[in-house]
Amino acid sequence: MARPDYAMSPFDASVVVASQLPYLQKLRRGRYRVYANPLAGMCYVASEAVHWLTEDRKTYAYYFRYGPGKDMTHWFLKDSDGRIFDVTASQFSRETLTTCHCYATRRAFHERPSKRAQALLDRVEKRGYFRASDS
Numbered sequence: 001m002a003r004p005d006y007a008m009s010p011f012d013a014s015v016v017v018a019s020q021l022p023y024l025q026k027l028r029r030g031r032y033r034v035y036a037n038p039l040a041g042m043c044y045v046a047s048e049a050v051h052w053l054t055e056d057r058k059t060y061a062y063y064f065r066y067g068p069g070k071d072m073t074h075w076f077l078k079d080s081d082g083r084i085f086d087v088t089a090s091q092f093s094r095e096t097l098t099t100c101h102c103y104a105t106r107r108a109f110h111e112r113p114s115k116r117a118q119a120l121l122d123r124v125e126k127r128g129y130f131r132a133s134d135s
Contacts, residue, residue, distance in 0.1 A: 009054070010077065013053035021039060024120060028042060039088040040091055043087070044073075044075040046075075050077055051109055061106065062076055062104035062105065066100070086101070
């Protein structure tokens with residue numbers, strides 16, 4: 001389980017998580033594995049990991065349904081000032097991202113990290129990308 005003493009800014013957490021995603025392709029779910037882009041299918045797990053790494057958890061989950069039949073989703077974070085943290089944004093065109101970011105719905109993560117997010121958090125911790133706070 002993720003410890004409650006991670007202490008990164010949302011920006012720093014986004015950079016760290018983005019640096020680790022290419023090494024965790026096994027976390028991609030079935031239908032996303034066919035895409036050549038390694039970020040496809042990683043937006044939820046990446047956003048959740050950034051949320052758990054962020055100090056005071058002042059980031060909020062948003063998602064947007066798109067595609068034929070609205071069967072695809074894209075997840076990202078916003079902080080309390082409205083700044084967007086979208087680790088997997090580069091998989092989309094600017095037009096698609098603008099639509100996602102403007103029309104997304106706020107959601108919540110579970111009380112504990114998902115198994116996929118925990119695997120990402122464990123890799124981040126193992127690589128020494130953060131120092132736990134002393135509190």
